[in-house]
Amino acid sequence: MKKTNQPKTADVLITADRTLMSDHHGSEFLGFATCIPPYPLRTSISKSLFFPPIKNTQGIPRAAPYGLRKIEATLLKNGLDALVVDPDHLCRYLPNTKVLAISVMDPFGWGPASSTFMKILKKGDVFSSIFFKKILNSKEVKEAKENGLKILVGGPGVWEFKHAPEFVDKNGIDCVVNGEAELVLLEIIKQLVDDNGSDLPKFLDVPMASTPELEEIPEIIAPSINGLIEIGRGCPRGCKFCEVALRKLRWYPLDKVEKELIVNTKNGQLTGIMHAEDVLLYGVKGVNPDLDKLVPMFELFAKYYTKGTEWSHTSIAAVCACPKAVEKANELFIHGSSKPWFGVEIGIETGSPSLIKRAMPAKAKPFKAEEWPELVEKSLGILQDNSVVPACTLITGLPEEREDDIIKTLELLDDIKKYRALIVPLFFVPLGRLKDRDWFSAEETNDLQKELLKKCLANGIHWGRDLVRGYNKGHVYSPVVNRSLLAFINLLEFIGKRKHLV
Ligand code: SF4
Incomplete structure (x- = not known):
């Protein structure tokens, strides 16, 4: 059979915005700079200085944020087909996927560091927010959404969505999960894929009783x-x-x-x-x-x-x-x-x-x-x-x-x-x-x-x-x-x- 370079796809794609899918030149301190607006430097300069893209092969990053790796491990261990993809390469994989899971740290720039810099500098949105919104506003995501894609959001910054319910509706986000998701994730994905997510709440706070014990937290596999x-x-x-x-x-x-x-x-x-x-x-x-x-x-x-x-x-x-x-x-x-x-x-x-x-x-x-x-x-x-x-x-x-x-x-x-x-x-x-x-x-x-x-x-x-x-x-x-x-x-x-x- 003739080999093709067609990238593999998966039922669930996992990604995060550009500012998170970076090694910050090996310095977590430089990650603080993703909490500033594009001022006084241009976005392109800031990107190369503070959050250069992590290396990837056909859009599959060689390393990914730890939280994404945990989600990936949870899904794969339970037999789901999942793939971590760089946000700039989603277009290759989206057409045949069912769920896009996005991990967020600071989606609106309302976290303590970003909101402080925004309030001091008064120069608008910070990078973490700009690049998160860029994913949702991309032509590929909008097209996939029209074709039935479900969007799930999780991560440490999801509390911000509670202050922006209209954004969730307007941007086609099907479910926002707040908390440690290892024990609830499979059921959420199942509901999204099989039952159209109609019974899922828009905001799901993981109850304390569903917090995973140590043995229920899978080890990363990449x-x-x-x-x-x-x-x-x-x-x-x-x-x-x-x-x-x-x-x-x-x-x-x-x-x-x-x-x-x-x-x-x-x-x-x-x-x-x-x-x-x-x-x-x-x-x-x-x-x-x-x-x-x-x-x-x-x-x-x-x-x-x-x-x-x-x-x-x-x-x-x-x-x-x-x-x-x-x-x-x-x-x-x-x-x-x-x-x-x-x-x-x-x-x-x-x-x-x-x-x-x-x-x-x-x-x-x-x-x-x-x-x-x-x-x-x-x-x-x-x-x-x-x-x-x-x-x-x-x-x-x-x-x-x-x-x-x-x-x-x-x-x-x-x-x-x-x-x-x-x-x-x-x-x-x-x-x-x-x-x-x-x-x-x-x-x-x-x-x-x-x-x-x-x-x-x-x-x-x-x-x-x-x-x-x-x-x-x-x-x-x-x-x-x-x-x-x-x-x-x-x-x-x-x-x-x-x-x-x-
Ligand atoms: S509760 Fe713990 S993690 Fe939170 S601010 Fe206090 S010392 Fe830091």
């Missing part, structure tokens, strides 16, 4: 972007403004994680990201890190990712409670790595112990909330001594926040500016247990909050330059990317000076 692998789900700290705080805490056993490490390394991935809401709490039910549980997990990652491992998130309190864990990570992950430092996201949120008590009661545990500013400074010192660079979030505009809290945060910013860290300011967004509260609007920004934003910008310019100079060491394209990033920082500084912001 590589994840930047080698990211989850080691657990949930967080015990219970911050009022956080969706994750509402989820069940589970930690994966070593053998489960190892299976995914093998998938990634078999495909040539030698660096990776250990993902959890607080990596240093691996294996424990409370808030005291356990070195005996952590070290075997670190050693497992070091065995497979011989060129370095980063963490997705950890916490100020866990770093202070177990500095030895950070030292061990330095020993195992920096040695032999192509990078001079590794990054992690960490929540400072405020400098005010009083606000910590009111809105984030377990944030400082096992320490006291009163110690918060000292804990922040101590943890940044520990991280710096061990070549870990944190991207720290600060939240302002919380319903509980008073002027005195912001003054405490400003004082803290002065105390910590000597530490190598990026500080990302975020306006409050109603999520978690505060989901019914009012949004914070930029017009409400008072002088203290403006001062806070200025300090964060100055800090970002100062340390951004320092970090870019040493980043991506070893990649052939590093010099070009680094020069472009430095030029971008210079441009930000120029604009900031003209507007008297720095």
Whole structure:
């Protein structure tokens, strides 16, 4: 029989927007730039600088966001025909497919980082939103929709659709699934395909009873972007403004994680990201890190990712409670790595112990909330001594926040500016247990909050330059990317000076 180059198709196509289907040049920090509007750079420049397309073969990406890989594994394991496809190549596969499943992180730019940048810059939609809408508005999707295609949306950003029900109807989205979908996905797909989805609600909140147990979460079967692998789900700290705080805490056993490490390394991935809401709490039910549980997990990652491992998130309190864990990570992950430092996201949120008590009661545990500013400074010192660079979030505009809290945060910013860290300011967004509260609007920004934003910008310019100079060491394209990033920082500084912001 004559061979053709006709790409294979599948009943279910899984995709995500252009900003997510990227390795961000191997730096998750650059992923923050997908939360800005196309300003001051053009879209094409921003795309090549911050979210270049992941390599693909006939539209099938060589690596994909971890969440998509989990959906793919769930469907394939249960005998469904599913394929992960790059968003720019959907046209090849759509004509014969039945369901298009789109994973979203921030579909309207209303997430904390995007909405903050949108409100400050006032330049319209952010990249994550632009590229998500581009999928739905494409000629191919519209045509397929007319021919019966069903559209399913899931992922961490689906809460935004609850604020835009008319968008869901207008754009032919058949079902929006909010929560961990492993146990409900098959039934949803079955209903969409066999029964036209007529009995499905437009918004499906996965109930706690349908949250999968560890053994019900399948391992990925194809590589994840930047080698990211989850080691657990949930967080015990219970911050009022956080969706994750509402989820069940589970930690994966070593053998489960190892299976995914093998998938990634078999495909040539030698660096990776250990993902959890607080990596240093691996294996424990409370808030005291356990070195005996952590070290075997670190050693497992070091065995497979011989060129370095980063963490997705950890916490100020866990770093202070177990500095030895950070030292061990330095020993195992920096040695032999192509990078001079590794990054992690960490929540400072405020400098005010009083606000910590009111809105984030377990944030400082096992320490006291009163110690918060000292804990922040101590943890940044520990991280710096061990070549870990944190991207720290600060939240302002919380319903509980008073002027005195912001003054405490400003004082803290002065105390910590000597530490190598990026500080990302975020306006409050109603999520978690505060989901019914009012949004914070930029017009409400008072002088203290403006001062806070200025300090964060100055800090970002100062340390951004320092970090870019040493980043991506070893990649052939590093010099070009680094020069472009430095030029971008210079441009930000120029604009900031003209507007008297720095
Ligand atoms: S520590 Fe972070 S992940 Fe955990 S509840 Fe608080 S904000 Fe959420």
